Amino acid sequence: MPAVMNAGKERGAGPDPRRWWALSALVASMLVLGFDMTILNVALPTMAAQLGASTGEQQWMADSYVIVFAALMLPGGLLGDRFGRRSMLVAGLGLFMAGSAVGVLVHSVPPVIAARAVMGLGGALMMPLAMAVIPTLFGPEERPKAVGAIAAASALGLPLGPIVGGWLLDHFWWGSVFLINIPMAGIGILACLFLLPESRDPAAPRVDAISAALTGTGLGALVYGITEAPSRGVADPLVLGAVAAAVALVAALVRRDRRARRPMLDVALLADRGFLLNTLAATLVMFVLSGLMFVLTPYLQAVLRYDAFGTGLRMLPLMGGMIVAAKGAQPLVARFGARGVMSAGLTVLAFAAFLGSRTGAVPHHLQGVGATPTGYGFTALWLSVAGLGAGFTVVPAMDAALGALPADRAGSGSGLMLTLRQMGSALGIALLGSLLAGAFRDRLDVTGLPAPAAGQAGESVVAAHLVAARAGAERLAASADAAYVHGMNLVLLVCGGVALVTALLAAALLTGPAGVRPGPGGPRGGPRPAGDMAAAQVDGRE
Incomplete structure (x- = not known):
């Protein structure tokens, strides 16, 4: 817990000698997420040929991950604050690995879409919590280097994703783009369990499950209506109903968050x-x-x-x-x-x-x-x-x-x-x-x-x-x-x-x-360097 660790530091305890090994595991986890943002793009034509996927189904294979990730990223960070960042990071890696395993084994489009959604759930836990555990490992002097390493890993995964995915597809079957995630996520789980200290924030706000559900279902309904429009027609009742439902759900989300004392998405x-x-x-x-x-x-x-x-x-x-x-x-x-x-x-x-x-x-x-x-x-x-x-x-x-x-x-x-x-x-x-x-x-x-x-x-x-x-x-x-x-x-x-x-x-x-x-002082006077803002957010000052 943070209180225990801070007390140890005040008594003169030195930094954990395993912290750089732990950072390596976090970097590997972020590299996997970076891969996954681009690796599927190069695999979609192959998957379309072998699974018989239409353009709309290919859109869902890509979007199911993004929709879940977008809806649950903020709740994922709050879950870590309340129930333990290490525990939730391990859970995220486990979900990401489980979704990847399903993607390896299935042979039709709907299970692939479901597997990608599970991976999005895991990614929504991994992304915020990989940054959130940095203060438990590194002091103020080393923290910018650690933040930079994680950010660089995520950025490096973007160009490597198509290259790695292309090489795998040329030598193996399409499921290999999911298979590569499993050992890396497994290593990340072991490293988190043995190298990361547990930390949490007892004062963190409760997770607003209703707002998260409204975000996910609203975005999902809108994507469904847009995706189905080319085949069904813009005037199709199902398409119009999906878009209308999306508008209603998003409006409900805005109303709820405006009334909340500590909204999950502060649309104001x-x-x-x-x-x-x-x-x-x-x-x-x-x-x-x-x-x-x-x-x-x-x-x-x-x-x-x-x-x-x-x-x-x-x-x-x-x-x-x-x-x-x-x-x-x-x-x-x-x-x-x-x-x-x-x-x-x-x-x-x-x-x-x-x-x-x-x-x-x-x-x-x-x-x-x-x-x-x-x-x-x-x-x-x-x-x-x-x-x-x-x-x-x-x-x-x-x-x-x-x-x-x-x-x-x-x-x-x-x-x-x-x-x-x-x-x-x-x-x-x-x-x-x-x-x-x-x-x-x-x-x-x-x-x-x-x-x-x-x-x-x-x-x-x-x-x-x-x-x-x-x-x-x-x-x-x-x-x-x-x-x-x-x-x-x-x-x-x-x-x-x-x-x-x-x-x-x-x-x-x-x-x-x-x-x-x-404005008079503070951030309104102009943008601050990205590294300063990232360090401030990780440090808990913002």
């Missing part, structure tokens, strides 16, 4: 213009990136015919651009202010998306059956530019959002911002994936195919290629490629429009060079 913070606009910018970048990655991997695998490992490697320009820009953002913010850097980053992201929307319709081996192909070199170009734009936006936006709040509200603001970013990811996959599915189905030429085969071909570009291979219909395969690229280009146009509108809003509505409202 959105009344601050600086916090709202900066959080909106960070959320919309996640919306764009999640949708972009969802539509990109089928293009690389099904249209350009790269294998899974080659696809993972070819997604590196996006990740590389993000990492480079994130590293270089802080000096630019110090010189030009967060508002200028954010607006420029969003404009660059919009330019990249508009550039990508000029992608040709068919690869080289099918020339003569459609528009002139552009090849991967063009894709690498706009991916790199998109990564730079995203990186130059997210870091300043997150810093400025928290800098717009009083110090005693920064903790609540951080939780709300992280939750909204996850919601942005879920909605990006749902909305942009549905736009792609509808455009693909409308553009695909299934003339001459029997009705069952035509219906199967319209489910996804992978399914269309399978039907074409069975029927020996090369023209159907070419039509599928052209239809998919048409849908992808529409998605990129929407992404560009969203980024450009957000850039204009940021430039017009954010006040001051820092993008926050000026």
Whole structure:
């Protein structure tokens, strides 16, 4: 418990010599979470082919994790505070491992969706608690290094996910992208049990299970309505009912949290213009990136015919651009202010998306059956530019959002911002994936195919290629490629429009060079460095 550990330190007890080994286990856990944010993207085309998954089912395989993660991340942190951070971290790792084990063993789409949801539950415990146990291991001098190591592990997992996933898929079956999680989670459990001290906060507020349920069901209902719209039609009663239910559930959540003395999601913070606009910018970048990655991997695998490992490697320009820009953002913010850097980053992201929307319709081996192909070199170009734009936006936006709040509200603001970013990811996959599915189905030429085969071909570009291979219909395969690229280009146009509108809003509505409202001292005077804010939150000062 914290009281026991602090008393020991006051009596002159030295730091735990095993603390760096414990940190290694936490780093491995965060690396697994980083993997899982991107590893499934490269696996979806393979899973679609072997499981017969439609585009909508692929959306659910990706979104089930994100929805549960977004709804339960804040309650997960509170559970650790009340019942023991080590215990809940072990529980999170156990759930993540159990969900991965189910993913390894199943052979149909619904159990995969369920497995991903269980993994999201585990991740919702792991993410906040891995940071929360840092103060029990490290003093103020070592704490920034520990925080940086965990943050770096999570960031490193993003580019490694597609590469590791691609290599596994080229050598093993699709379940291997789940299998890799099991030994790493198992090692994390053992390390937590033997190396981490238990800690809790007896004064922590109770978990608001009703708010968590409203968040999860509201977001889930909205995603369901959006995902089903391309196949059922926008006016379908089930689609309209799901969207109406989502609106009602979210409204109930807002009413409940406004009346609560200590709300789980403090939506009143959105009344601050600086916090709202900066959080909106960070959320919309996640919306764009999640949708972009969802539509990109089928293009690389099904249209350009790269294998899974080659696809993972070819997604590196996006990740590389993000990492480079994130590293270089802080000096630019110090010189030009967060508002200028954010607006420029969003404009660059919009330019990249508009550039990508000029992608040709068919690869080289099918020339003569459609528009002139552009090849991967063009894709690498706009991916790199998109990564730079995203990186130059997210870091300043997150810093400025928290800098717009009083110090005693920064903790609540951080939780709300992280939750909204996850919601942005879920909605990006749902909305942009549905736009792609509808455009693909409308553009695909299934003339001459029997009705069952035509219906199967319209489910996804992978399914269309399978039907074409069975029927020996090369023209159907070419039509599928052209239809998919048409849908992808529409998605990129929407992404560009969203980024450009957000850039204009940021430039017009954010006040001051820092993008926050000026105020008398404290965080409102401007954004603080990300490392300082992270250390402050981990230290319990915010």
